[in-house]
Amino acid sequence: xxxxxxxxxxxxxxxxxxxxxxxxxxxxxxxxxxxxxxxxxxxxxxxxxxxxxxxxxxxxxxxxxxxxxxxxxxxxxxxxxxxxxxxxxxxxxxxxxxxxxxxxxxxxxxxxxxxxxxxxxxxxxxxxxxxxxxxxxxxxxxxxxxxxxxxxxxxxxxxxxxxxxxxxxxxxxxxxxxxxxxxxxxxxxxxxxxxxxxxxxxxxxxxxxxxxxxxxxxxxxxxxxxxxxxxxxxxxxxxxxxxxxxxxxxxxxxxxxxxxxxxxxxxxxxxxxxxxxxxxxxxxxxxxxxxxxxxxxxxxxxxxxxxxxxxxxxxxxxxxxxxxxxxxxxxx
Amino acid sequence: xxxxxxxxxxxxxxxxxxxxxxxxxxxxxxxxxxxxxxxxxxxxxxxxxxxxxxxxxxxxxxxxxxxxxxxxxxxxxxxxxxxxxxxxxxxxxxxxxxxxxxxxxxxxxxxxxxxxxxxxxxxxxxxxxxxxxxxxxxxxxxxxxxxxxxxxxxxxxxxxxxxxxxxxxxxxxxxxxxxxxxxxxxxxxxxxxxxxxxxxxxxxxxxxxxxxxxxxxxxxxxxxxxxxxxxxxxxxxxxxxxxxxxxxxxxxxxxxxxxxxxxxxxxxxxxxxxxxxxxxxxxxxxxxxxxxxxxxxxxxxxxxxxxxxxxxxxxxxxxxxxxxxxxxxxxx
Numbered sequence: 001x002x003x004x005x006x007x008x009x010x011x012x013x014x015x016x017x018x019x020x021x022x023x024x025x026x027x028x029x030x031x032x033x034x035x036x037x038x039x040x041x042x043x044x045x046x047x048x049x050x051x052x053x054x055x056x057x058x059x060x061x062x063x064x065x066x067x068x069x070x071x072x073x074x075x076x077x078x079x080x081x082x083x084x085x086x087x088x089x090x091x092x093x094x095x096x097x098x099x100x101x102x103x104x105x106x107x108x109x110x111x112x113x114x115x116x117x118x119x120x121x122x123x124x125x126x127x128x129x130x131x132x133x134x135x136x137x138x139x140x141x142x143x144x145x146x147x148x149x150x151x152x153x154x155x156x157x158x159x160x161x162x163x164x165x166x167x168x169x170x171x172x173x174x175x176x177x178x179x180x181x182x183x184x185x186x187x188x189x190x191x192x193x194x195x196x197x198x199x200x201x202x203x204x205x206x207x208x209x210x211x212x213x214x215x216x217x218x219x220x221x222x223x224x225x226x227x228x229x230x231x232x233x234x235x236x237x238x239x240x241x242x243x244x245x246x247x248x249x250x251x252x253x254x255x256x257x258x259x260x261x262x263x264x265x266x267x268x269x270x271x272x273x274x275x276x277x278x279x280x281x282x283x284x285x286x287x288x289x290x291x292x293x294x295x296x297x298x299x300x301x302x303x304x305x306x307x308x309x310x311x312x313x314x315x316x317x318x319x320x321x322x323x324x325x326x327x328x329x330x331x332x
Numbered sequence: 333x334x335x336x337x338x339x340x341x342x343x344x345x346x347x348x349x350x351x352x353x354x355x356x357x358x359x360x361x362x363x364x365x366x367x368x369x370x371x372x373x374x375x376x377x378x379x380x381x382x383x384x385x386x387x388x389x390x391x392x393x394x395x396x397x398x399x400x401x402x403x404x405x406x407x408x409x410x411x412x413x414x415x416x417x418x419x420x421x422x423x424x425x426x427x428x429x430x431x432x433x434x435x436x437x438x439x440x441x442x443x444x445x446x447x448x449x450x451x452x453x454x455x456x457x458x459x460x461x462x463x464x465x466x467x468x469x470x471x472x473x474x475x476x477x478x479x480x481x482x483x484x485x486x487x488x489x490x491x492x493x494x495x496x497x498x499x500x501x502x503x504x505x506x507x508x509x510x511x512x513x514x515x516x517x518x519x520x521x522x523x524x525x526x527x528x529x530x531x532x533x534x535x536x537x538x539x540x541x542x543x544x545x546x547x548x549x550x551x552x553x554x555x556x557x558x559x560x561x562x563x564x565x566x567x568x569x570x571x572x573x574x575x576x577x578x579x580x581x582x583x584x585x586x587x588x589x590x591x592x593x594x595x596x597x598x599x600x601x602x603x604x605x606x607x608x609x610x611x612x613x614x615x616x617x618x619x620x621x622x623x624x625x626x627x628x629x630x631x632x633x634x635x636x637x638x639x640x641x642x643x644x645x646x647x648x649x650x651x652x653x654x655x656x657x658x659x660x661x662x663x664x
Binding site: 004006009046047049050075076080082083084085086087090091093094096097098099100101102103104105106112116119120122123124125143184185186187189305307308309310311312315317320322324 | 336382407408414415417426430436448456637643647
C-alpha cells in the first residue's frame with residue numbers, strides 16, 4: 001500500500017494469547033487481565049535472568065494451550081528481549097523445538113514480532129507462527145542501571161521495567177482478532193541523552209511512525225477505537241499528544257499508553273511502566289481480551305523502543321529510538 | 333514446502349552487495365574480494381563501537397551505490413550485530429532513514445537477515461529490501477572476553493572475531509544471484525559450556541538445520557556447488573563433517589566454512605574467524621562475486637550463531653546455538 005505500511009491481503013488471526021506478570025503488575029489496575037501472577041520474582045530459579053527465561057517459556061506454553069496448539073504446530077517464532085544478546089528469549093525458547101527468528105527492537109519488540117509473525121503467514125510462508133517477548137524488573141535494573149541493593153533514587157521521568165511476558169499465536173485461520181496492517185519504524189534520534197527519560201526520547205519515533213501510518217493508510221486517529229503506544233509513560237505520551245496537536249491532529253480520548261495503563265499512580269512508579277514485557281502483557285491480555293469481548297473493534301498498537309546500551313550512554317551518545325505499529329481489528 | 337524450509341515462488345535477486353573489512357582480514361586469502369580495507373580500526377571515531385557503526389553505515393551505502401539505489405528506494409532493512417542491544421546496527425542505521433527490523437541471531441545474522449529480507453519481497457510486501465550486519469574484533473573482545481590491553485592468551489579452539497561488515501540489497505527484479513530458499517533454525521544446545529569453543533557448540537545446530545534443509549527440499553549436498561557455514565571454524569567444521577558421516581552422508585569437497593576461508597593458517601587465529609561480519613563479508617564479496625562470475629551456480633549459505641552472553645556464561649549456562657540457512661542460485 002506504499003510508504004512503509006503493509007496491508008495484509010488475508011489478515012492473520014490471533015488464535016491465542018497469554019501474559020504472565022509479577023506481583024507489582026498484578027496489583028495494578030489491569031491485574032485481572034493477566035493469566036498468571038507470579039509471587040516469586042525468581043520463578044524458582046537462581047538468577048533473575050533465568051527467571052525471565054522461565055517467564056518466556058511459561059507464557060508461550062500457556063498461549064499455545066489457549067490456542068489449542070502444540071509447539072510442533074508453530075512453524076516460526078519471533079522473539080527478543082532487552083537483555084544483552086537476548087538471553088531471556090534464547091534460553092526461554094531453548095527447549096521449545098520451534099524454529100526461531102531472534103529480534104532486537106527493545107520495548108518495541110512485541111509490535112515487531114507480531115508484525116513479522118503475521119507477515120510470514122500472509123506471505124504464504126507459514127500457517128501458524130508465534131510472537132513472544134519479556135522483561136524483568138530485576139534483570140533490567142542491574143543491566144541498565146544499578147544493582148538493586150544500591151537502592152538508587154529514581155528520577156521523576158524514569159519508568160519502571162515491568163516483570164512480565166506476553167505471547168501471541170497467529171494462524172492463517174481463526175476468528176480474530178486479526179492483524180491487518182503493520183507500519184515499520186525508522187530510527188529517530190531527537191538528541192535526548194538522558195537514559196532516565198526514555199519517554200521523551202521515544203515520543204518523536206512514535207510520532208514519526210504513527211504519522212506515516214495515517215498517511216499510508218489514509219486513516220485518521222478517529223478511525224481507531226484505541227491507539228495505544230507501548231511504552232512512552234506520562235512524559236512521552238504528553239509529548240506525543242503535543243506533537244500531533246502541532247499538526248492540528250487530536251489523538252483524542254482514544255489514545256492511551258501501556259506504560260500508563262499497567263500501574264496506578266499510587267504504585268509510585270514515577271513516569272509509568274516500560275520494558276518489552278509491559279506492552280506485551282497489556283496487549284496479550286487486556287487489549288486482545290477487550291477486542292474479543294467487543295469492547296474495541298480496531299486498535300492501533302504502536303510499540304516504541306529506545307535502542308541505547310550502557311556502552312552507548314557511557315560514550316555520550318544520544319538515544320536512537322524506533323516505533324513499529326500493528327493494526328488489529330475484529331473484522332477482516 | 334513443509335518442514336521449516338520456504339521455497340520462494342519468485343526468488344528475489346541480490347542486486348548489489350558490499351563488504352568492508354579491517355587490515356588483518358584484508359591481508360588474508362580473500363583480501364582481493366573485499367570492496368574496501370580500512371587501515372584505521374577506529375575509522376576516525378573515538379571508540380570501537382562507534383567504529384563498528386561506521387562500518388555498517390559505509391558498507392550499506394556502498395552496497396546501495398553498487399545496486400544503483402538510494403536509501404529511499406529501500407523499503408525495509410534487516411540488521412543486527414553482536415554488541416549488547418545491537419548498537420553496531422542501530423547507530424549505524426540511525427541516519428539512513430530506512431525503516432528497520434532489528435535482529436539478534438549472533439553470527440547467524442547475515443543468513444537470518446538475508447532470509448527475512450527475501451521473504452518480505454517474495455511475500456509481496458516490498459520491492460526492495462536490505463540485509464546488513466557487522467562485527468569488530470576490538471568491540472567484541474572487550475565485551476565478551478578481556479580488555480585488549482590485558483593481552484590474554486587465546487585457547488587453541490578459540491576463533492578470531494572479524495572486523496568487517498557485509499550488506500546485500502535485494503529486489504523483486506534483477507538478474508541474480510537469487511535467494512531461492514531459507515531454512516529456519518531451532519535452538520540447539522549440545523551442552524557445551526566453553527565460550528572459547530563456539531565451533532563445537534554451534535556444529536550440532538548447523539547439522540540440525542542442514543539436515544532439515546535436505547529433508548524438506550529432497551536435495552542432497554551434491555546438489556550444491558558449495559555448502560558454506562559461517563562460522564564454525566576448524567573445530568566445528570570437523571564436527572559437522574563427522575555428524576553427517578555418521579548418517580552416511582558425505583558433505584564432500586563442496587563444503588567449506590567462512591571462518592576457515594577468511595584467514596590463512598599463518599595468520600595465527602587458532603580455530604578460524606568468527607563474528608557476524610565474517611560470514612557477511614565472505615558472502616557479500618567472495619561468494620556472491622563467485623556466483624556472478626559463474627564459478628558457482630548454487631550455494632547453501634548456513635549462518636551459525638552462539639546465543640550466549642557473558643551473564644549466561646557466568647551463571648554456568650551452556651551455549652544455545654542456532655543456524656539459519658539460505659539457498660542462493662544463479663537461476664530462478
